[in-house]
Amino acid sequence: MARVAVLHNTLDGRGGADAVCLHVCEALQSVHDVTLVTLSRSSLADLNDLFDTAAAVPVHRPTGTRAVSRAFDALPDRFGPALAPRSVLLRWVFDRLAYRFDAAVSTANEFDLPIPSLQYVHYPQFNRRHAPDGAGVRLDPLWSRLAGVGDRTLPADATLLANSAWTADVVDAVYGRRPTVRHPPIDPPPDPRPWAAREDGVVVLGRLAPDKRPLRAIRVVDGVRDRGHDLHLHLVGSSSSMYADYARRVAAAAADRSYVHLERDASRERVDRLLETHRYGLNCKPSEHFGMAVAEYVAAGMVAFAPDSGGQREVLDGRADRLFDSTADAVDTIAAAVDADDRPTLPRDRYASDRFHAAVREDVASVL
Structure with a gap:
């Protein structure tokens, strides 16, 4: 059993990336000593109810998390959730904790981490101006430099995953490394009507x-x-x-x-x-x-x-x-x-969570 940190900048947006984080915690908690490190105010209980997960791990929130979260949340809607600066802060926090862990898993995109890591990229959060669509933000060079990836180089001991082949192509274009595609977990609801x-x-x-x-x-x-x-x-x-x-x-x-x-x-x-x-x-x-x-x-x-x-x-x-x-x-x-009264034709169990959990456990074992 290894000591594994799961890093996630904020769970307060309650979106798909946050669901992946909860599923990763659930997948690993039975085989490793897992701690979630986050700048989020949201409780695991509320998130488990929202995402139908059963994550039950210790949560490390640095002193001042609530004040920092309120400050970011007070930004006008047009600025969005400010994920890049949140991630820069999270990296600084984790640099002081890393010695406690054998490996880290980021469920909030790419990081420059001081220990071996598994990094799940939903979309690059740094160096976005180098993405094929040029979807950078004004302060992207600053946040990328402060995050330690301004040279577009990720740690050699980081294993990269992406949520889709499309995202994997973007990561490859930005960092010159193509992640393995690991689709997020989606389970069919229990009682679908005909x-x-x-x-x-x-x-x-x-x-x-x-x-x-x-x-x-x-x-x-x-x-x-x-x-x-x-x-x-x-x-x-x-x-x-x-x-x-x-x-x-x-x-x-x-x-x-x-x-x-x-x-x-x-x-x-x-x-x-x-x-x-x-x-x-x-x-x-x-x-x-x-x-x-x-x-x-x-x-x-x-x-x-x-x-x-x-x-x-x-x-x-x-x-x-x-x-x-x-x-x-x-x-x-x-x-x-x-x-035309079109009917559904695509397979319903393509992204089942048990497959995702098993794959994540294997990925972390490879990192360790």
């Missing part, structure tokens, strides 16, 4: 945040209804103080429409119930690094739709009749599927 018994409704899972485009989802359903299809919409979003102003805009748009139902911080049981009983799933975030919501729709036996970019193309096997490149195209694509 197609004929499902409701003619659309489910949108994801944070109530600008990057997830819930307002665009509302406009898409508006457009499909204008074509004569009586669809309703469930926006099922975890709320966070990071995006309080934007969440209020989403709530106002939903309140203006009787067919849009906003469900904040729904329990896992409620999420599963919606996935099991509705026909269609929609994601509106372009260039999704993997697309956990899209994978959840597929696992639930729904017909899923997503932008024609990023890792979600892999989840949908590149099907042109499930992918779109604009709001108008999304309306056309979904309306055509409803007209």
Whole structure:
């Protein structure tokens, strides 16, 4: 049994990367002495309820974490969760703790760590200006230098994983090293209804945040209804103080429409119930690094739709009749599927969590 640190900058966004972190802790806790090191305020109990996980590990939060988290959360919505500076702080904290551990696992992208590590990259958080799409932020050179990776070199004893082949290509372009693809864990819900018994409704899972485009989802359903299809919409979003102003805009748009139902911080049981009983799933975030919501729709036996970019193309096997490149195209694509009464065809168990857990244990054993 080794001493393993799991590093995650913040779990307060309650998104797909955070689910991966909880699953990694759960996968390793029975075979290693695991400690979660984070700058997050969220409790493991709340996160386990949200992600249907059973992580039960000690959590190391440095002194001042609550104040730091509140300061970052107070930034206007347009600045987002400021993951790069959070990660710089986390690295500085861990440098003083590293001697206690045999290995580290980052579930929050790439780091320059002083001990052997397994690093799960959802999308590079540093040197982003060197990515193929040039999606850098103004202070990217500063954060990259402070993180110790300004020369675009990662530690030789770091094993890299990526959430999709698309992300792996981006990492390779930035750092000259291609990670192994390890898709995030997604389990089918327990009791899916047959197609004929499902409701003619659309489910949108994801944070109530600008990057997830819930307002665009509302406009898409508006457009499909204008074509004569009586669809309703469930926006099922975890709320966070990071995006309080934007969440209020989403709530106002939903309140203006009787067919849009906003469900904040729904329990896992409620999420599963919606996935099991509705026909269609929609994601509106372009260039999704993997697309956990899209994978959840597929696992639930729904017909899923997503932008024609990023890792979600892999989840949908590149099907042109499930992918779109604009709001108008999304309306056309979904309306055509409803007209044709299209049925789900993709395998439901492709990303099962037991496979992910076993693979992570093997990956950590290789690092050790």
